Structure formats: C-alpha cells, structure tokens
Amino acid sequence: MGAPKQKWTPEEETALKAGVIKHGTGKWRTILSDPEYNSVLKSRSNVDLKDKWRNISVTALWGSRKKAKLALKGPSSSSSTAITIVSLANGDDGGQHIYALPPPAASSEPPRPFQVPFTSVDKIIIEAITNLKKPFGPDGKSILRYIEKNYKTQPDMKRLVTSRLKYLTNAGTLIKLKHRYRISPSYMAGG
C-alpha cells in the first residue's frame, strides 16, 4: 500500500489515551466511533488501537513486549530464568523496593552486581491493572491475587499492596472509584 509502517503521531497517541480514559480499554471500535477522536484517528483501525495501547502499556512497564515476556512469569516454566520478587526496606516506594534476583547459576554473562534494581511494587500494580483489564478496573483483592499468581511474593505482600494502592491513589497515579482502581490519564500520558 501507500504506507509501509505508519508511525503514530503524538496527536494520535493523545487521542487514544483520552479515548481509553473515556470508554475504557477493549472498546476500540467505540473509541474510533467517538466523534471526539475519529478525525484524529481516521487512518487507524480498531486493531491498530488495540496494538498501540498494548505497546504503550507494556513500554511504560517494562520497556518492551519482549522484556515483559522475559521478565514476567518464569517460576513455573523454567527454573533457570526464574525471577524472585523480594522487597527491601528503605526504598522509593514508601520503604519498599522490588528487586529481581538473577537466577542462581545460569548465564556466561560478565560479572553483574548481585542484585539489579528491576521494578517496584508500584510497577507491578500498574501491570496488574493493565493486564486484568476489567472494564472499570480491578479491585484491590484482584490486584493482589494477580500479583501472587504471577510472582513469588513475600508474606506481607497484602499489606504492601494495600498501602501502595492508597499512596498511588493519593498521588494521582491511580483513580479509585467504587473500590476499583484504574490508571490515571496523567500516568499514561507519560507523566
């Protein structure tokens, strides 16, 4: 066709984000039909929207889909790539950090620091909300279940998640409505 790879413009991306905030994720056709966005997104399909949103989400969390796939999960599938989540005192998320411990044996990589800062509970919470993709956002319990299902967690993860949800809501990163959490516009907008 004419366009070998049609890169997304900032305007289109903004419109998509606004559309998701207004209609929720998974409502790609609805967003496209909304007169508020359909002029900007004229040249995009519902599938394009879905793909772009996936890309935005995953990039914000992990840097790329590939990294997300590598980072996410692991415990059950392959012991050599397992990632263990631990939280340490005194971090930037209210006294908690999440670290990824490199697998015990494994790679012929050059010497790395024993622990590399990898991601925080906050990021995992955002990931949970993104991946659970409930129409109006998951509730706290679902978020916790998601995290416990996908990561090896420490015993007091519940307390940690609860306090982080409160903090993120106060900070404006999350929006809480009827016990459900969704990601705020400003966060996805790249704030």
Next chain:
Amino acid sequence: MGAPKQKWTPEEETALKAGVIKHGTGKWRTILSDPEYNSVLKSRSNVDLKDKWRNISVTALWGSRKKAKLALKGPSSSSSTAITIVSLANGDDGGQHIYALPPPAASSEPPRPFQVPFTSVDKIIIEAITNLKKPFGPDGKSILRYIEKNYKTQPDMKRLVTSRLKYLTNAGTLIKLKHRYRISPSYMAGG
C-alpha cells in the same frame, strides 16, 4: 553471545533468492518453512533472511544502506536536502534520464556540476517494487504513487513510468503478472 558473525554462503544466498522469487519478499517465515530451502537455510532465522535480502537489494541499487539513505528521500522532510527528479531527452533508458538537482541554496560544498547524474527511472522503479513489497508485486499505479511520494517529479512522470515498465518487462528485468510487477530472478542474481 554465541555466534561470531556467520557469513552468508553462496548456497544460502541462492536459496534466499529462489525463495523470494517463489514466495515474494516479506514472506521470510514462509521461505524458511519451504522444504525446498529449509535445509540450506537451516541456521538462519526469518529476521536473518529479511536482513540479508535488504543487504542484497540495497547493494544492487545504491551500493550500501548508508548511500541509499543519503540518496533517497528529501522532499517532505527537509527542503535543504530535497532531491528533484527531472528527465532529459536522449538517455540510456529510452530517451530519458533522471537527474538529482542539488538543493537551490544550501550547502557550503565545493562547486558541483549543475546537474549530477543520479539514478534512472529504472532504478527508482526497481526501488519502488522492492520497497512496496507487495506479496505479488505492486501494480503500476502503486509504483507511480511511490515515486511521486518520494521524489519531486516532472508532470509527465506517469507516461515515463508506464513506458519504462513496459520496456523493463519486455527486457526481462521485470515480470508482469496480473497487472503486478516483480523483479526477475536474473536481475537480483546480479545480471
């Protein structure tokens, strides 16, 4: 990592070319899966095929990717690098030459000839077919659109392209099938 740059053997290159002729460009996985080639190309990935084909194509056209990048494009992005295509009577492509005119004002370069022979319509047509990468080749209209999009053209470019397509098809450089054009084996083989 493991692989210290695995150079392409002539056999592999031949298999790749045959695969492209059979399945078209952009069908890298398909080519890999074809029992006719998958023994020779066993150690290559679909991405490897794509990269190698790019090297082959771009080398045939411009000498290298770097040169191609310098030569290609200009009009829309930056006026100072704009390339103007004109055709002159009495050339080697049926009475037509394509020239690249240096930008009007611009560079502090040493004095250049007013017009430097740049490339011919034929090469641009080959480039168009290569870059448009339609499964069975683009039709004439698409080729014309590509050229008009990427170059500043003279008014009668349509007529020129049409006649060149006819010529190149007769000459065996292109293969025409159902109004679509693809590059012939012999051309890519370096003929």
Next chain:
DNA sequence: CGGTAGGGATAGGGTTCT
C-alpha cells in the same frame, strides 16, 4: 459477519563486528 485478545511476523532504525 464484526469485534477483541494474543501470538507471532515484518520493517526499518540502530549497533556490532570485521
């Protein structure tokens, strides 16, 4: 048939190696 989710392939820019 129309829509979405998800896996997977491709395109094209960038990087490394020789």
Next chain:
DNA sequence: TAGAACCCTATCCCTACC
C-alpha cells in the same frame, strides 16, 4: 571506514474465540 551481519521494537498480520 565501509559494509555485512546482527539486534531492538513499533507496527502490522493472523487466528481463535466469542
């Protein structure tokens, strides 16, 4: 230094499942 080989990831495509 250039060019071949290779890497990264945004975009696009395909299929399964409603």
